[in-house]
Amino acid sequence: MSIRQEFDTWATDGRDKGMEDRHWHTAKHALARMPVEPGDTILDLGTGSGYAVRALRETKCAGRTYGLDGSPEMARNARDYTDSLDSGYVVGDFDDLPFADNSVDHVWTMEAFYYAKDPHNTLREVARVLKPGGTFYCAVNYYEENVHSHHWQDNITVEMTRWTREQYRDAFHEAGLSVAAQDHIGDFDVEIPDEDAFPYEGFDTREDMVERYRELGTLLTVGVAH
Numbered sequence: 001m002s003i004r005q006e007f008d009t010w011a012t013d014g015r016d017k018g019m020e021d022r023h024w025h026t027a028k029h030a031l032a033r034m035p036v037e038p039g040d041t042i043l044d045l046g047t048g049s050g051y052a053v054r055a056l057r058e059t060k061c062a063g064r065t066y067g068l069d070g071s072p073e074m075a076r077n078a079r080d081y082t083d084s085l086d087s088g089y090v091v092g093d094f095d096d097l098p099f100a101d102n103s104v105d106h107v108w109t110m111e112a113f114y115y116a117k118d119p120h121n122t123l124r125e126v127a128r129v130l131k132p133g134g135t136f137y138c139a140v141n142y143y144e145e146n147v148h149s150h151h152w153q154d155n156i157t158v159e160m161t162r163w164t165r166e167q168y169r170d171a172f173h174e175a176g177l178s179v180a181a182q183d184h185i186g187d188f189d190v191e192i193p194d195e196d197a198f199p200y201e202g203f204d205t206r207e208d209m210v211e212r213y214r215e216l217g218t219l220l221t222v223g224v225a226h
C-alpha cells in the first residue's frame with residue numbers, strides 16, 4: 001500500500017487526532033526547545049492533523065507555516081482544523097520538497113521521518129531548503145534502541161527505516177547538517193498502571209512499559225544547516 005492509501009484511511013478514521021493526542025506528550029517539549037523567532041517560516045514534514053505548526057504559531061508567533069503530507073486526506077483535515085491564512089497545508093513527498101533553496105527557517109517532523117522512501121535524500125532535501133543556521137528538529141519513537149517499537153512494522157504495509165541514534169547522527173552529517181543535540185524525551189503523561197495490571201497493552205512487565213515511555217521515549221535529533 002502507498003503512503004497515500006495507508007494514511008488517507010487513517011485520516012478518514014479520525015486517527016489523525018488520536019496521533020496528535022499521543023504524540024503531544026513529548027512533542028510539546030521538543031517544540032518548546034525550537035529557537036523560533038516571530039515571523040519565522042516553518043515546515044512540518046508529515047504534518048498529520050497539523051497540530052505542531054499551529055502550536056508554533058500560537059506559542060512563538062511563527063510567520064508562514066507549512067504542513068506537508070503525502071496523504072491528501074490528512075492535509076484536508078489539517079486545513080479544516082486551522083483558521084489562519086498564514087498556514088498552508090501541502091500534499092507532497094519528503095523526497096522532493098516543493099520549496100526553494102534556503103527558504104525555510106526551521107523544519108520539524110514528529111513520528112514521520114522513518115516513512116521516507118529514501119531517508120538520506122530527505123535529509124539532503126531538508127538541508128537544501130533550510131536557510132544557513134536553520135534547524136531540523138527530528139522526533140521519532142520508532143528507532144533501534146527502542147526495542148518496544150520494533151513490532152510496529154508488522155502493523156503497517158509502508159516500509160519503515162529503523163536507525164540507531166548513531167545512524168541518525170551519521171546521516172545528518174552526510175547530508176551536511178551539523179548535529180547540535182540528540183536527546184531522549186520521556187513521556188510522563190501516559191498513565192502506567194500498577195504491577196498487578198500486567199500484561200497490559202502489549203507490555204509483559206511494568207518495567208518494560210516504564211522503559212518504553214519514561215526512559216526511552218522520543219528520540220530527538222537536532223540538525224543545523226550551514
Ligand SMILES: C[S@@+](CC[C@H](N)C(=O)[O-])C[C@H]1O[C@@H](n2cnc3c(N)ncnc32)[C@H](O)[C@@H]1O
Pocket residue numbers: 003007016019020023045046047048049068069070071074092093094095109110111112115116117
Ligand atoms: C504517524 S503520522 C504522524 C503525524 C504527525 N506528525 C503527528 O505527530 O501526529 C505520519 C504522517 O507522515 C505522512 N508521511 C509519511 N511518509 C511520507 C512521505 N514520504 N511524504 C509525505 N508525507 C509522509 C503520513 O501521511 C502521515 O500523515
